[in-house]
Amino acid sequence: MRIIETAEAAHHHSRARATQAVLVPTMGALHRGHAELIRVAHERAGVDGEVVVSIFVNPLQFEPGSDFDKYPRPQEADEQICRAAGVDLLFRPRANEMYFDDGSVFVEETKLSRGLCGASRPGHFRGVCTVVTKLFHLLAPDTAVFGEKDFQQLAIMRRIVRDLNFSIEIVGVPTVRESDGLALSSRNRYLDESGRAEATILSRALEQAKELVARGECSAARLIASAVEMIASAKSSRVDYIGIVDGETLEPTEVVRPDARMLLAVFIGTTRLIDNIRLA
Ligand code: AMP
Helix, strand or coil: CEEECCHHHHHHHHHHCCCCEEEEEECCCCCHHHHHHHHHHHHHHCCCCEEEEEECCCHHHCCCCCCCCCCCCCHHHHHHHHHHCCCCEEECCCHHHHCCCCCCCCCCCCCCCCCCHHHHCCCHHHHHHHHHHHHHHHHCCCEEEEEHHHHHHHHHHHHHHHHCCCCCEEEEECCCECCCCCECCHHHHHCCHHHHHHCCHHHHHHHHHHHHHHCCCCEHHHHHHHHHHHHHCCCCEEEEEEEEEECCCCCECCECCCCEEEEEEEEECCEEEEEEEECC
């Protein structure tokens, strides 16, 4: 596995590349969810293609007062996971490689980013869109793989590629879960034992909503009310948002239609977790 830590070397490498490349952008603290993205990347790249993983805890996407400083950065373990997963190139830039002190150009998506996580985390998606655009330029992938776990992010990535004419295929990968339903996340390691037990409330609320839809419920308001009630039963929980939206436009829907998705963000103690499910 080759490791590149500078923007210049990344540019140089991707300009000289003759094969297909598949990129998996991450912030590290790699887990089985990331490993699944890497597996899908290999599938897409084929035997001759290059699987590229980027690890960068992007300061621009952390709003003030969030967990940028305490975000886990297990560099050695991440490197080993990438080696074991057969990653060809690990791009691991330092922050000063990615941004200029007086940088003044940003990438902003203005519709899909407005609600849900965008409303709770001002500036977050501007940071994500900017860094991913830079990674696309530096690493020149043919395909980029993202998890459905961050469903709003995935929809926004498709929109960036469409609106900015990147010739990159965006591939979405279903959420990888623990056996009790909790979506894998680097932030799960912030949870203590009781928080970890209570965190299953997110996936349980989503499963309940899906079941209600299967039984004929189609009012978004009633489905959201049931989810709020269920989440309230976990005593250290606090709902940040629950939305039912169209899976492509992320526009809120009053009535559940095919492709509708429930997305939610819930604090368990001080840890904010997100999850989502396709309802119909
Ligand atoms: P992160 O390192 O949390 O920024 O995530 C990097 C990529 O991994 C994103 O595309 C995420 O959506 C994806 N990802 C994170 N957790 C999971 C999971 N449990 N299942 C599938 N993909 C995931």
